[in-house]
Amino acid sequence: MNLKIAVLPGDGIGPEVILQAKKALYAIGEVYNHEFVFEEALMGAIAIDKTGNPLPEQTLNLCLNTDAVLFGAIGDPKYDNNPSAKVRPEQGLLKLRKELGLFANIRPIKPYKALIDASPLKREIIDGADFTIFRELTGGAYFGKKTLNEEGTHASDLCEYSEEEITRIAHLAFKSAQNRRKKLTMVDKANVLETSRLWRKVVKDVSVNYPDVALDFLFVDNAAMQLILNPKQFDVILTENLFGDILSDEASVITGSIGLLASASLGEKNALFEPIHGSYPQAKGKNIANPIASILSAAMLLEHFGLFEEASVIYKGVEKAIEYEVVTVDLKADSKFGTNEVGEFVSNFI
């Protein structure tokens, strides 16, 4: 197979971890005779520094015209505490999601047997947990109108959803549930928010097409609690953009480290793969960042193109690295291995 892949390393630890994902893909290409052509481009704080624009035209055009995008991380503290910055790194990622129409962000959560004891949660709580979060990615408060009055004393964010936006991701989530344990949990705040009530109505309507899937509803406050009390109850979780952002970071504790979690963002025509962790600027350049989330993002990319055997070799390589404790310090405090060594281990395994 020939694949053209746009690579956006982004900020902080992004470049280091993405390098390891590329290594894994190179190895797969050689062994399985695929041609992966990578083209790098700027996005995020680094793009602002070099071009003034968090998503340069060139980057966007590249992404629109490739088979897939592999993305690292975004964000820089120098923007976070500057409320009056007009241009911010995150705008690049949000614009990219919107322009590529990446409406569904899929985040699988499943602890590794060898890491069961790395979680802050008790073994019996998480052993056997296995669920996927479907987070809507191009709507909600992320993209609604924002205002700040002239005096800088009054601000607003508008959260909006349409039936269409809800329907398309609901179908994906129900289909996924059909291939899993046939349970879908819709998370919302329908006792307070109008948008949540629309979600509930539309998801119920869509559910009639999937009579084999059991549908239930949880308020987001309760869901945030249930994820920790009893994560095994979940199969597929479907939710809106901001709730999905919060709940998927929270759910990472089940696996012991957010450095293990990959995600796929899908649209009608485009697909982007990224670790769910952030740019972790304190770790930048220290060879301590966990590259596994990025390497697993590469595996999700392969699956997306039907390369299941190839993806499974990566999954096995990651499992072996974890089993042999070739892991970064987030997983083993006294580990002598770094970003590079973990990446090498996995690509050598292939």
Next chain:
Amino acid sequence: MNLKIAVLPGDGIGPEVILQAKKALYAIGEVYNHEFVFEEALMGAIAIDKTGNPLPEQTLNLCLNTDAVLFGAIGDPKYDNNPSAKVRPEQGLLKLRKELGLFANIRPIKPYKALIDASPLKREIIDGADFTIFRELTGGAYFGKKTLNEEGTHASDLCEYSEEEITRIAHLAFKSAQNRRKKLTMVDKANVLETSRLWRKVVKDVSVNYPDVALDFLFVDNAAMQLILNPKQFDVILTENLFGDILSDEASVITGSIGLLASASLGEKNALFEPIHGSYPQAKGKNIANPIASILSAAMLLEHFGLFEEASVIYKGVEKAIEYEVVTVDLKADSKFGTNEVGEFVSNFI
């Protein structure tokens, strides 16, 4: 002391648990020679059933003219899955919060030594955790304009904040931090939301008045993770309405049961005390609901009026109940004690 207390038992398990809180207050009144006069009123689904209005005029007037409000729980499943219901129980509570100007909801989180092993989190993670969440309670998406178009295909919720709304709760939170471990963590999503950027700016401005308090910032997705990875890092958490709703329910897992957590909602003139759990309709009338959160709400009420010794007797009674395992099934699966027995134990202790 003479106190006139409005009692709103509300829905589901509300009446059962509030009864136990009243018992504790009666006992305190007798022993310490205070006169607590209770007046009951309707709010929530029960008020809709009886009057058509989730917050009848009479209830509101009573609450406006008492020293404090003791509230149980709200919500009924018959409204949750009916997106077109025009009148909903929660509107009663939200209107009451707004009309009484209860802008600060304060939720202390601290595990009981005797219950350390009841949490899904490992002992070493939670032992020593002790923090308080300051949740803004009368702004944000809860109270902004809501729309649903005529076809029912497009909905919106507006999240709004003003400098003034942020300033007043920020002062309360900083003052609390001064009396604690002098650390305040502001939780927001300033990399995406305009309202969050306003929060960050205003809280920074307020912080200059409290140079002895260390201020830091966390994005809400990261905060949802940090609460589980390392809850001991927190002292006072300050956040907006919806984030506070989610994070405080999540944080309840640290104590082993949401049935243990009380909260105070404060305004300029009024104060309301309530358990943070919901109406738990499945448990209604079964004598299995945990009354401790309500009993502790009564203790917070006493503290609010400077009755610290009285409050501490209640805290001790609750500790003893937990120590002797006179607890409901949420804390001990095979417990033979129910709502009533736990309430009796505490009021007898007084």
